[in-house]
Amino acid sequence: MARKLDDLLERLGDATDLSALDSAVFDLRDRYDVEHLVYHSVKSSGDQWAALTYPQPWVDAYVENNFQTIDPVVLSCFRGFTPVDWKRLDWSSRPARALFGEGIANGLGNQGFSLPIRGPSGQFALFTVNHRSGDDTWGKFTRGYMHDLLLAAHFVNERALALDGEGHAPHQALSPRETDALTLLAAGKSRAQAAERLKISEHTLRVYIESARFKLGALNTTHAVANALSRGLICL
Amino acid sequence: MARKLDDLLERLGDATDLSALDSAVFDLRDRYDVEHLVYHSVKSSGDQWAALTYPQPWVDAYVENNFQTIDPVVLSCFRGFTPVDWKRLDWSSRPARALFGEGIANGLGNQGFSLPIRGPSGQFALFTVNHRSGDDTWGKFTRGYMHDLLLAAHFVNERALALDGEGHAPHQALSPRETDALTLLAAGKSRAQAAERLKISEHTLRVYIESARFKLGALNTTHAVANALSRGLICL
DNA sequence: TTTTCCCTCCCCCAAAATAGCGAGGAGCAG
DNA sequence: CTGCTCCTCGCTATTTTGGGGGAGGGAAAA
Structure with missing residues (x-):
């Protein structure tokens, strides 16, 4: 059958x-x-x-x-x-x-x-x-x-x-720190909390978020996280 | 076979x-x-x-x-x-x-x-x-x-x-407006832009975001969008 | 019918994120 | 060595969000 x-x-x-x-x-x-x-x-x-x-x-x-x-x-x-x-x-x-x-x-x-x-x-x-x-x-x-x-x-x-x-963008890779940053933000952490978790200054974290935003062509943090999630670059 | x-x-x-x-x-x-x-x-x-x-x-x-x-x-x-x-x-x-x-x-x-x-x-x-x-x-x-x-x-x-x-809460569905709001935020819109797009006041939009956050158990907007995305409640 | 959501609008103020300008060191490939 | 990316840190000012109050109308379900 x-x-x-x-x-x-x-x-x-x-x-x-x-x-x-x-x-x-x-x-x-x-x-x-x-x-x-x-x-x-x-x-x-x-x-x-x-x-x-x-x-x-x-x-x-x-x-x-x-x-x-x-x-x-x-x-x-x-x-x-x-x-x-x-x-x-x-x-x-x-x-x-x-x-x-x-x-x-x-x-x-x-x-x-x-x-x-x-x-x-x-x-x-x-x-x-x-x-x-x-x-x-x-x-x-x-x-x-x-x-x-x-x-x-x-x-x-x-x-x-x-x-x-098939048409979906060949995604640009994020650096490890950028991935970490976006992952924590996606989990609801504020920048301060995420920085503390990663044991870096909040400013450094900010740099990662900005460069991730740039790489993903995102307009703001939420957009970047949404992009990264839907491209499978981070997960919850 | x-x-x-x-x-x-x-x-x-x-x-x-x-x-x-x-x-x-x-x-x-x-x-x-x-x-x-x-x-x-x-x-x-x-x-x-x-x-x-x-x-x-x-x-x-x-x-x-x-x-x-x-x-x-x-x-x-x-x-x-x-x-x-x-x-x-x-x-x-x-x-x-x-x-x-x-x-x-x-x-x-x-x-x-x-x-x-x-x-x-x-x-x-x-x-x-x-x-x-x-x-x-x-x-x-x-x-x-x-x-x-x-x-x-x-x-x-x-x-x-x-x-x-089986044990998981059948997660609370979002209302249409809440879905709209999160979808626009996930697309990188600011609250003002999203409100304009939906032809409602920014205050009203905020109410949707907050109730969506509450329903999803999210700590902030980014968290709510990430949750909604990974649960398939919204898409890009 | 009453209750319960959903949609819509308004106030104020504190907290957080964004934008702009910087800097230096480590590690790796050409 | 030179250039590249990655990681790390600092400042100020502006914009955006978040949290706390409200209120009324409408539609649908109990």
Whole structure:
């Protein structure tokens, strides 16, 4: 069963652009005979984008109305790690029910599960399998194909995030002291506290912060820390 | 081949404590006949911990010397999304070479690949496969078992993060305005500039920053921005 | 309906960060 | 040796933030 995936995963590994991903997603949908598959980059440094099989009117409506801010699937995935089965979510709130109804009206299936994936700079994406079936059929389906689709999802996600992240700046390295300084500031220390911790004068610390700011092209300390964090130059 | 994993994945899904994970990791190692398997929670709101088959002396040395701050594997995974093959990393720096030599001396294999995984609150973990072989054997091994082990890795990671995250407060979400404020500050804007951008008074903006600081338990603006970034609450 | 958040605005003053000008020594590569 | 970066320290003045009070309207949930 998993072998059914091998050539596809191979293709994904070699994918150099997003259209290859897109076609892979369509291919996956046909192989597993589900209603829809969606790869959706919810939060990213660049533009949001997606590789999906949803009908365009639904996508447009979703984007225009900023549905991701009320979609229980997105919200739940965003604060979790594990795959989420749609039917275990709380659809009780009014906007959520409206969203679900709208989806059905636009050709979506009533069942689904979604998988959250994160990148190093706060990128956040979803991979969703959408299907039309009763609860028992759906249960059998998830038991049978969950592993396959998760594996596929991870590959799609990895490839997508990698492609998405390719443009990111070749970061300038910080000196050890600069790293120390920014790390302490990111931890909430004031300049005086950080200087004390590093056993140097506050003025010296200031020099490090300024040179780090310069190297990172940052306008102030907060900006420098934010940059360093999102580039992985420091960590909390 | 993937069927070899089914019962293990089943077991993992039901795992309710870390020892179950631990035994699963040992089980995995035996099935695939590799040198070592490592699940390592590098960054987490709680304590760092791991489920691994490395010899204890090596683990102790690693922790004591804070090797994760110079380990190319950790550093590379931290700024990436995709699985990393050890031999494609830059081992040219002196401390890195020393680290590698120490590892070999402690019984580690010379080959490996590692997979980064992230959780919603900035948790960051690694799953590593370590093996002793020549480059060609290793190439065959990765081609043959990569998919299996990735799948296993994801399951271990998901389970581990879920267990790890169980005690953590479901961190308080920021209000839209608070998110806006922190996002602009992270982009290097001053309070005045951010207020202008949001078309509100600077006083109002300050209220948002303060309440965000309070919610995040941050000591100052920089701290709040760093927290929000690493928790994925804002992005650049 | 009441409560609870969220958004918006205002005051004052102390504390902290930023900007500008400096200086010298250590270590390493060409 | 010369130039480079890194590390260390000093001063003053200005700008920005932080902490402490408030207050009212609106929307959504309990």
